[in-house]
Amino acid sequence: MKKTIGMMAGVLLGFSSMAQTITIEGDLAGDLKGHNKMYLYSRTYHDSADINNGHYTFKIPFKEPMFLMLLPQYVQAERQMYVPYGVLFDRPVTYTVKSDISKGMSESVVKGSEATELLLAYGKEKSAAWGKIVEALKSEFGAPWMDEKDPKYADFEKRRAALQVQYLLPLLQQLVKQHPNSYASVYSLNDSREMATVAQQEQLYAGLSKEMKATGQAKEFHQFSEGLRNSAIGKQVKDFSLPDPAGKPVKFSDLKGRYVLIDFWASWCGPCRKSFPHMREVYQQYKDKNLVFYSISIDKSKPDWLKAVSQENNPWLQSLDDKNIAGSGFAITGVPTTYLIGPDGKIMMKEVGFDENGNGEIEKKLADLFGGTVKAAAPAAAAKPAEQKITPAAMLQ
Numbered sequence: 001m002k003k004t005i006g007m008m009a010g011v012l013l014g015f016s017s018m019a020q021t022i023t024i025e026g027d028l029a030g031d032l033k034g035h036n037k038m039y040l041y042s043r044t045y046h047d048s049a050d051i052n053n054g055h056y057t058f059k060i061p062f063k064e065p066m067f068l069m070l071l072p073q074y075v076q077a078e079r080q081m082y083v084p085y086g087v088l089f090d091r092p093v094t095y096t097v098k099s100d101i102s103k104g105m106s107e108s109v110v111k112g113s114e115a116t117e118l119l120l121a122y123g124k125e126k127s128a129a130w131g132k133i134v135e136a137l138k139s140e141f142g143a144p145w146m147d148e149k150d151p152k153y154a155d156f157e158k159r160r161a162a163l164q165v166q167y168l169l170p171l172l173q174q175l176v177k178q179h180p181n182s183y184a185s186v187y188s189l190n191d192s193r194e195m196a197t198v199a200q201q202e203q204l205y206a207g208l209s210k211e212m213k214a215t216g217q218a219k220e221f222h223q224f225s226e227g228l229r230n231s232a233i234g235k236q237v238k239d240f241s242l243p244d245p246a247g248k249p250v251k252f253s254d255l256k257g258r259y260v261l262i263d264f265w266a267s268w269c270g271p272c273r274k275s276f277p278h279m280r281e282v283y284q285q286y287k288d289k290n291l292v293f294y295s296i297s298i299d300k301s302k303p304d305w306l307k308a309v310s311q312e313n314n315p316w317l318q319s320l321d322d323k324n325i326a327g328s329g330f331a332i333t334g335v336p337t338t339y340l341i342g343p344d345g346k347i348m349m350k351e352v353g354f355d356e357n358g359n360g361e362i363e364k365k366l367a368d369l370f371g372g373t374v375k376a377a378a379p380a381a382a383a384k385p386a387e388q389k390i391t392p393a394a395m396l397q
Contacts, residue, residue: 020061020062020063020092021059021060021061021062021092022058022059022060022061022062022066022089022091022092022093022095023057023058023059023060023093023094023095024040024056024057024058024059024060024089024094024095024096024097025055025057025094025095025096025097026038026049026051026055026056026057026058026070026096026097026098026099027054027055027096027097027098027099028051028054028055028056028072028099028100028101029054029098029099029100029101029102030100030101030102031101032051032072032073032074032101033074033077033078035072035073035074035076035077035078036050036051036052036073037049037050037051037072037073038051038056038058038070038071038072038073039069039070039071039072039073040058040060040068040069040070040071041068041069041071042066042067042068042069043268044300044301045066045068047060051072060089062089062091062092064216065088065089065090065091065115065183065187065215065217066088066089067086067087067088067089067187068086068087068089069084069085069086069087070085070086070087070097070105070108071084071085071105072099072101072105074101075105083104083105083106085105085106085108087110087116087120088115088116088119088183088184088187089112089113089116090113090115090116090183090184090187091112091113091115093112093113094112095110095111095112095113095116096110096111096112097109097110098110114182114184115182115183115184115187116184118175118179118182118184118185119184119187119188122171122175122184122188125171126168126171126191129167129168129171130167130168132163132167133160133163133164133167133168136159136163137156137159137160137163140159141156141159161194161195164194164195165195165196168191168195169192169195169196169200172188172189172191172192172196172204173200173203173204175188176188176189176204176207176208177207180207180208180209180212181208181209181211181212182212183212183215185207185208185212186208186212186215186217186218186221187217189201189204189205189217189218189221190221192204193224193333194333198225198228198229201221201224201225201228202222202225205218205221205222205225220324220327223324223327223328224327224328224331226328227326227327227328227329227330227331227332228331230328230329230330230331231329231330231331231339231347231350232347233347233348233349233350234346234347235346235347236344236345236346237252237329237341237345237346237347238329239251239252239253240252240323240325240329242296242319242320242321242322242323242325243319243320243322244317244318244319245306245309245318245320250294250317250319252345253345255292255294256343256344256345257290257343258290258291258292258343259289259290259291259292259340259341259342259343259369260291260292260294260340260341261291261292261293261294261338261339261340261341261362261366262294262295262296262330262338262339262340262341263279263293263294263295263296263336263337263338263354264295264296264297264298264321264326264330264332264335264336264337264338264339265295265296265297265298265335265336266297266298266299266335267297267299267301267304267305267307267308268299268304269335269336271335271336271353272335272336273308273312274356275336275353275354275355275356276312276314277356278354278355278356278357278358279293279314279354280314280315282363282366283314283315283316285372286366286370286372287315289370290343291366291370292316292317293314293316293317294316294317294318294319295314295316295317295318295319296319296320296321296325296326297309297318297319297320297321298321298326298332298335299320299321302320305320334352336352336353336354337350337351337352337353338350338351338352338353338354338360338362339351340362340365340366348365349361349362349365358374359374
């Protein structure tokens, strides 16, 4: 009897293990010229599969929904223009991906789960909407983009934002309204971060089912909405505590009475790390003043964070954001982003990036506060780093 029970338990365990696996069955038509590999990746996941007679297979342990990119080796080898092609894998089922190398991955047909198909259909609707936005900008400004130095740049950005609200926001609102219990809706919430008001974001979250509201990504999105209110200039920073590299808690309230420069960064963010040499120069200039430098990493991988901290060896406070303070407290949409906090704990300034060439507004403010001078970087330094956005994929990891 015990043996029978043991055998049954083994069968059930094996079935459970099988059920928690994502299987991708892919077909890629066309002449691959011997470049017979398909790559599957995200910021923290990398895998590859051989393509045999146009067919490839991936098997991935399922722990939570994942957004992964598919890249044929052919595209790299033939130096074709690569447009990232991502697929949402929200359930431990079998997905089929049918593609033609001559048409590009964007024309792939993916089947597997309702959420996957919904997200791909929503993506095509967004592409069509962006086409309208581009045409409108070309008509009004003569081009679909504009340099920041152009005198019309502010008007251009204002109009672009208005067009996004006109053409893109209704698509997202419709998706959530029609599919409140789909992970496709949860995953797409991030689209609203830069084009919806706080009230509109809260309405989107409220429109989700109870089950979807309980997902980690929906919770982070809701916290981001709170962060928009919490991070306004003049707002008092709510106390928080995050671990330093040794695991010791760093309490923000312990820094009160001093100016605090908070730098949000990540180990994988090139512009963040490129800014550190000049940031170290600024630190040396003001380290004896009433100023604290504090870097907070949004890394999802603690080992990656610790490795980067060791490599950079920055001589100031370091913490890992394991409580999503970046979202709930400061509404971070991209890194690097820097905040200057006053001795009273209120937010004084926000700046995307820490300019490696010494042209940043926060650095100018520090010079005003402490009677110093703006310490320009060496002539060989590269141009001002651009903001590196947090993509939905990064948020999922």
